[in-house]
Amino acid sequence: MADEVKFPVEATHIMMFARSVADDNPIYYDEEYAKTTEVGHIIAPPTFPRAVAQFDPDYFLRPKVGQKWFGSGKNATGLTEPAKSSGGLHAEQHFEYHRQPKPGDVYTVTTKPGKTWEKTSARAGKLTFTETIQEYRDQNGELVVTSRGVGVKTERPVEQK
Amino acid sequence: MALSASKIKVGDTHEEVVIEDLSRTQLVMYAGTSGDYNPLHSDDLYTKEIAGYPGVFAHGMLSMGLTGKMLTNYVGDGRLKKYGVRFTNQVWPGDSLTAKATVVDIREEDGDKVVDLELATVNQDGKTVVTGTATARVDA
Numbered sequence: 001m002a003d004e005v006k007f008p009v010e011a012t013h014i015m016m017f018a019r020s021v022a023d024d025n026p027i028y029y030d031e032e033y034a035k036t037t038e039v040g041h042i043i044a045p046p047t048f049p050r051a052v053a054q055f056d057p058d059y060f061l062r063p064k065v066g067q068k069w070f071g072s073g074k075n076a077t078g079l080t081e082p083a084k085s086s087g088g089l090h091a092e093q094h095f096e097y098h099r100q101p102k103p104g105d106v107y108t109v110t111t112k113p114g115k116t117w118e119k120t121s122a123r124a125g126k127l128t129f130t131e132t133i134q135e136y137r138d139q140n141g142e143l144v145v146t147s148r149g150v151g152v153k154t155e156r157p158v159e160q161k
Numbered sequence: 162m163a164l165s166a167s168k169i170k171v172g173d174t175h176e177e178v179v180i181e182d183l184s185r186t187q188l189v190m191y192a193g194t195s196g197d198y199n200p201l202h203s204d205d206l207y208t209k210e211i212a213g214y215p216g217v218f219a220h221g222m223l224s225m226g227l228t229g230k231m232l233t234n235y236v237g238d239g240r241l242k243k244y245g246v247r248f249t250n251q252v253w254p255g256d257s258l259t260a261k262a263t264v265v266d267i268r269e270e271d272g273d274k275v276v277d278l279e280l281a282t283v284n285q286d287g288k289t290v291v292t293g294t295a296t297a298r299v300d301a
């Protein structure tokens with residue numbers, strides 16, 4: 001992630017995000033219904049903050065115009081010298097909510113590296129864990145969400161039993 | 162409806178089937194909204210031939226999102242203070258997942274009554290794919 005990303009929260013994005021996690025709770029799309037709830041307005045599902053990736057200009061897991069993509073096209077990968085690693089997997093994710101994210105919020109999301117550690121796994125060889133801490137502050141500078149993610153790079157694909 | 166501290170006790174559980182026969186299309190939907198277009202989740206050719214997996218698998222964050230649906234259905238909308246998980250096994254197309262919350266504590270925090278929950282999501286074979294914890298504000 002870029003060190004600082006602007007993340008405008010929009011109702012349509014929340015609606016589509018809720019669909020993508022198979023959650024049809026009307027508080028995620030129906031403004032009239034949301035007004036009748038304790039919260040009083042549309043909110044975002046708990047894992048929505050990670051959708052900040054959409055707004056990161058450098059996000060490496062999004063194909064970019066004019067650049068080679070490592071996924072398949074004509075061949076299994078668009079790269080001529082594919083990376084040996086399958087890339088990282090997500091190991092842990094933790095959110096702390098200081099208030100509920102809602103449409104109209106504009107976050108400034110700052111990303112800081114956390115700890116790094118290693119472990120050996122019978123199923124995937126050497127594992128390298130990397131922690132990332134993100135803070136989501138709204139247009140008034142108030143902290144809305146704190147996120148701690150842990151990624152893992154595996155020495156080989158995780159063996160399936 | 163939100164939970165009331167007076168109506169729950171340590172050891173109470175709530176469980177829901179959060180997805181049945183997970184489709185590849187659902188994975189594509191999640192890629193589209195989250196912005197995580199890693200080919201591991203939509204591109205079978207790449208995933209088999211380059212990454213060395215049997216086929217595409219779900220984003221960890223999709224498993225967390227599905228588990229989150231059970232959680233917000235249980236504690237009520239806008240009540241979560243903390244939600245964290247570990248991804249313990251991959252989730253594959255065709256999987257059906259059941260997410261479960263167990264009450265481990267009911268206490269006060271910053272003047273609010275809160276409940277601490279332990280979370281576990283299992284697939285159709287009983288294999289745990291997500292473990293986690295959550296804290297939510299509850300009524301008195």
